[in-house]
Amino acid sequence: xxxxxxxxxxxxxxxxxxxxxxxxxxxxxxxxxxxxxxxxxxxxxxxxxxxxxxxxxxxxxxxxxxxxxxxxxxxxxxxxxxxxxxxxxxxxxxxxxxxxxxxxxxxxxxxxxxxxxxxxxxxxxxxxxxxxxxxxxxxxxxxxxxxxxxxxxxxxxxxxxxxxxxxxxxxxxxxxxxxxxxxxxxxxxxxxxxxxxxxxxxxxxxxxxxxxxxxxxxxxxxxxxxxxxxxxx
Ligand SMILES: Nc1ncnc2c1ncn2[C@@H]1O[C@H](COP(=O)(O)OP(=O)(O)OP(=O)(O)O)[C@@H](O)[C@H]1O
Ligand SMILES: [Mg+2]
Numbered sequence: 679x680x681x682x683x684x685x686x687x688x689x690x691x692x693x694x695x696x697x698x699x700x701x702x703x704x705x706x707x708x709x710x711x712x713x714x715x716x717x718x719x720x721x722x723x724x725x726x727x728x729x730x731x732x733x734x735x736x737x738x739x740x741x742x743x744x745x746x747x748x749x750x751x752x753x754x755x756x757x758x759x760x761x762x763x764x765x766x767x768x769x770x771x772x773x774x775x776x777x778x779x780x781x782x783x784x785x786x787x788x789x790x791x792x793x794x795x796x797x798x799x800x801x802x803x804x805x806x807x808x809x810x811x812x813x814x815x816x817x818x819x820x821x822x823x824x825x826x827x828x829x830x831x832x833x834x835x836x837x838x839x840x841x842x843x844x845x846x847x848x849x850x851x852x853x854x855x856x857x858x859x860x861x862x863x864x865x866x867x868x869x870x871x872x873x874x875x876x877x878x879x880x881x882x883x884x885x886x887x888x889x890x891x892x893x894x895x896x897x898x899x900x901x902x903x904x905x906x907x908x909x910x911x
Contacts, residue, residue, distance in 0.1 A: 689732065692725075695848075695877065696732035699823065702874065708845045709818055711874060712746070712826040714837050716860035720852035721879035723752045726827035729848075733823045734789040742781065742821040744792040746840060747829045748801045751794035757784075765795020769813055770804045777816040790821070805836050811843045831864040838867060846874035853880045 702708040713726040723745075730743035745753035748767055753759075764780040769792075781790045798804060817824050826844065831837045837847070847868055851861060865873065 692732040715850040730825040745794035748796040754793040767795030
């Protein structure tokens, strides 16, 4: 299991993110948040797992982590989930399945997980169908927070497809890795009001740690302001 030790420095940083999420849930009714990044390997899955884990530390919080990356599923592997439980792909293909039929509950972490399943031959069609929205609507009834681990934003269209079902996007920016142009493209393609924040993952001082966070309130225009800022030479 790769959830962080709650006493570690990194866990404390995810605690900051958790606090922001808790505040936004109250003030802006933010419930479904997608973790994305411009490119491959920036730390989306790591951030999604640890943010969901941090939110789930609140004993009365009902938290669901959903792996939407049906092209290259990673949550089940990173969490070392055993067995072959039903998955998001199963639920997308079979409309008789309900969220509760597919989710597995990790009682020890107070965390529910919906693994991606797949890889599938038709990710675009699957995510494009209205079925995903219906599943997330069911999940909204049962959970306080729904954290989505997504594929990289620029190379594949999946995040653009799911944007309508998502209350906000957290964009992971990997220090020394994410090209500025790719980040600008990501911010350009997102509705500014849905950009909840940027999460900086790793830096030259503490290479192995999650290192910082800037946020905007859902519904504000900060997304647009950042976009301009990132375009400066
Ligand atoms: N803060 C971090 N500290 C240490 N290792 C990290 C950190 N963030 C990411 N990694 C490592 O970098 C690799 C890529 O991270 P991760 O799988 O979270 O990225 P991703 O954005 O989900 O990738 P993909 O685009 O393939 O889905 C993993 O091996 C992960 O363990
Ligand atoms: Mg990933």
